[in-house]
Amino acid sequence: MNCEPDNKGYWGEFGGRFVPETLVAPLDELNEAYLASRDDPEFHAELADLLNHYSGRPTSLYYARRLSEEVGGAQIYLKREDLNHTGAHKINNCLGQILLARRMGKTRIVAETGAGQHGVATATVCALFGLKCVVYMGSEDIRRQELNVFRMQLLGAEVRSVDTGSRTLKDAINEALRDWVSNISDTYYLLGSALGPHPYPLMVREFQSVIGREARRQILEETGKLPDLLVACVGGGSNAIGLFHPFLDDENVQMTGVEAGGRGAALGEHAARFAKGAAVGVLQGTRSYVLQDDDGNIASTHSVSAGLDYASVGPEHSYLRDIGRIKYDSVTDAEALDAFQLLSRTEGIIPALESAHAIAYAVKQAPKMQREQIMIVNVSGRGDKDVDSVRQLLNGGEK
Amino acid sequence: MSDRITENLKNGRGFIPFVTAGDPDDETSLEILKLLAARGANVIELGVPFSDPMADGVVIQRSSQRALDRGVNLASVLSLAAKLRVSSDVPLVLFSYLNPILRFGIDGLCSAAKKSGVDGILIVDAVDDEARELADKFAEHGISLISLVSPTTSDGRLENICRNARGFIYAVSRAGVTGAANSHSNEAELLAARVRKFTDLPIAVGFGISTAEQVENVWKFADAAVVGSAIVAEIEASIKANDALARVEALLDQLLPLQKAAHTHKVEGSRL
Numbered sequence: 001m002n003c004e005p006d007n008k009g010y011w012g013e014f015g016g017r018f019v020p021e022t023l024v025a026p027l028d029e030l031n032e033a034y035l036a037s038r039d040d041p042e043f044h045a046e047l048a049d050l051l052n053h054y055s056g057r058p059t060s061l062y063y064a065r066r067l068s069e070e071v072g073g074a075q076i077y078l079k080r081e082d083l084n085h086t087g088a089h090k091i092n093n094c095l096g097q098i099l100l101a102r103r104m105g106k107t108r109i110v111a112e113t114g115a116g117q118h119g120v121a122t123a124t125v126c127a128l129f130g131l132k133c134v135v136y137m138g139s140e141d142i143r144r145q146e147l148n149v150f151r152m153q154l155l156g157a158e159v160r161s162v163d164t165g166s167r168t169l170k171d172a173i174n175e176a177l178r179d180w181v182s183n184i185s186d187t188y189y190l191l192g193s194a195l196g197p198h199p200y201p202l203m204v205r206e207f208q209s210v211i212g213r214e215a216r217r218q219i220l221e222e223t224g225k226l227p228d229l230l231v232a233c234v235g236g237g238s239n240a241i242g243l244f245h246p247f248l249d250d251e252n253v254q255m256t257g258v259e260a261g262g263r264g265a266a267l268g269e270h271a272a273r274f275a276k277g278a279a280v281g282v283l284q285g286t287r288s289y290v291l292q293d294d295d296g297n298i299a300s301t302h303s304v305s306a307g308l309d310y311a312s313v314g315p316e317h318s319y320l321r322d323i324g325r326i327k328y329d330s331v332t333d334a335e336a337l338d339a340f341q342l343l344s345r346t347e348g349i350i351p352a353l354e355s356a357h358a359i360a361y362a363v364k365q366a367p368k369m370q371r372e373q374i375m376i377v378n379v380s381g382r383g384d385k386d387v388d389s390v391r392q393l394l395n396g397g398e399k
Numbered sequence: 400m401s402d403r404i405t406e407n408l409k410n411g412r413g414f415i416p417f418v419t420a421g422d423p424d425d426e427t428s429l430e431i432l433k434l435l436a437a438r439g440a441n442v443i444e445l446g447v448p449f450s451d452p453m454a455d456g457v458v459i460q461r462s463s464q465r466a467l468d469r470g471v472n473l474a475s476v477l478s479l480a481a482k483l484r485v486s487s488d489v490p491l492v493l494f495s496y497l498n499p500i501l502r503f504g505i506d507g508l509c510s511a512a513k514k515s516g517v518d519g520i521l522i523v524d525a526v527d528d529e530a531r532e533l534a535d536k537f538a539e540h541g542i543s544l545i546s547l548v549s550p551t552t553s554d555g556r557l558e559n560i561c562r563n564a565r566g567f568i569y570a571v572s573r574a575g576v577t578g579a580a581n582s583h584s585n586e587a588e589l590l591a592a593r594v595r596k597f598t599d600l601p602i603a604v605g606f607g608i609s610t611a612e613q614v615e616n617v618w619k620f621a622d623a624a625v626v627g628s629a630i631v632a633e634i635e636a637s638i639k640a641n642d643a644l645a646r647v648e649a650l651l652d653q654l655l656p657l658q659k660a661a662h663t664h665k666v667e668g669s670r671l
């Protein structure tokens with residue numbers, strides 16, 4: 001199937017470039033540099049080298065025997081993005097974009113972060129290339145992901161707290177955009193998910209597709225067949241599109257993106273952009289599904305997981321959902337917390353709370369499938385960053 | 400293709416104030432608009448509050464949030480515009496982000512805006528084809544889409560933007576967000592000169608203009624100066640003492656000393 005956006009960055013009606021005029025020129029410059037890198041074997045060789053020797057790719061595809069036995073039904077394989085350097089899939093995208101930033105001669109990197117994983121990965125690649133790094137993070141997220149704030153600082157990045165709006169990922173993106181527009185000559189905006197104005201959603205998807213390319217090869221090598229179902233959590237959508245994209249032409253492979261159901265179905269209590277009442281809108285440079293009120297103001301969201309706590313979703317997901325290629329569902333905070341513990345106890349793998357959403361969906365779905373069916377679940381990150389919050393949540397009440 | 404906006408700016412030394420609609424409250428907001436009109440605003444920009452104003456600095460972000468907290472939305476902005484229309488024919492331009500407009504509905508907005516006496520609409524985050532489509536729709540209702548250009552805009556883009564522009568060209572003085580800044584660069588002047596090659600429409604310069612000296616300077620190379628955050632900051636500072644009108648008036652006295660003289664004169668004259 002054709003999943004290239006048109007040259008303006010649209011998948012159907014989704015995507016595009018909705019930015020203040022000042023950002024048009026830097027986005028054009030970025031697009032040009034990106035397209036040139038895409039056709040340059042040297043760029044790909046350098047990226048592959050970093051992915052392999054620095055980040056430790058390929059990450060393993062691991063058959064979760066005890067988990068599969070515990071829940072019954074399909075065989076559950078885990079794509080272990082948690083084993084990447086820095087502990088999440090975010091580094092795949094950061095390595096690609098930092099090479100691009102260097103080619104463009106930029107000396108200062110700005111980024112937003114929700115869970116802190118993208119911030120840590122950005123701070124890491126900036127340390128690796130000796131570039132100045134500023135990370136914007138909502139003060140609510142700073143509170144719940146303290147450890148990652150210190151990690152970023154250790155890596156030499158400056159973390160700037162954002163106190164506007166819901167004080168989470170969306171607000172950090174606003175602030176990063178404001179920084180970028182004010183410093184375009186030397187600054188590169190290293191966006192962390194398959195979001196934002198063209199060419200970011202395309203570029204991030206391409207850099208993350210290494211996940212799906214590896215998984216496809218690995219499952220074929222190991223089992224001789226393609227999986228029946230792919231499962232990944234969807235915040236902005238980068239780990240999910242990275243896993244899904246290389247399988248889109250495999251008609252018999254089904255895919256489910258798992259959103260944050262939070263603590264209820266009312267607007268403001270969740271981050272399920274595709275849930276009932278979903279509406280298309282424009283936020284932060286792209287047209288996609290957006291949680292919003294009747295006046296078109298962006299709704300606040302809630303999730304136990306900072307990385308999924310965002311009011312919009314990458315435009316390619318909206319397209320793939322509307323044409324029916326990918327299904328989207330949500331799990332609640334409580335279900336994710338259960339899955340967090342289940343995977344820890346059955347497999348000795350502590351997943352990120354984001355990834356625990358995918359696990360939670362998988363353990364509900366597997367029993368409805370046959371024993372010979374195969375499911376691949378993306379473990380987008382490891383849970384060390386969440387251990388403290390989970391401890392407090394399990395000990396009763398919010399931190 | 401001359402409209403009321405263009406007409407009102409063609410003599411140069413133009414003044415375009417920006418305020419967020421409904422800040423600090425509906426009544427005071429209307430009084431502020433009347434004051435601005437009485438004090439010789441050539442065009443007024445009326446900000447539609449939005450939850451995620453990514454092109455705005457902190458002052459306008461906060462005023463936007465205050466207005467939202469009071470429930471201001473596009474419908475109430477239009478009703479404020481209509482109320483001003485009763486007593487003033489100053490051209491009004493809505494200044495908005497795209498999402499509230501999409502949610503309201505373009506067709507509905509066109510007729511409602513027309514009814515409320517709105518002359519133009521500037522949409523911060525619509526460019527290229529998306530802007531052109533909106534411009535065409537608006538034009539069917541006699542409403543001008545106001546185009547914004549920036550020092551980063553290439554000549555090729557300028558030519559295109561100017562060819563389709565109406566009302567006036569809003570030239571951003573620097574790459575950045577709204578808000579006062581003491582930049583002494585000549586970026587705005589260079590931009591105005593480039594724009595001038597492609598259009599006879601009036602050119603207004605905005606972003607970071609907060610002193611009489613800056614206004615005078617803009618008038619040397621452009622037709623009008625836009626002042627936003629400086630006024631909005633006075634409104635914010637007025638909330639405790641509830642003296643918004645006095646504060647805005649004092650700021651206008653500073654910004655436009657000559658208009659002050661003329662205004663005083665007129666007021667005295669009318670007393671005779």
Ligand SMILES: Cc1ncc(COP(=O)(O)O)c(C=O)c1O
Binds near residue numbers: 089117355380381
């Ligand atoms: C481990 C992990 N998984 C998933 C996400 C969600 O982002 P995306 O949907 O772009 O993969 C995050 C974001 O912070 C994350 O840290």
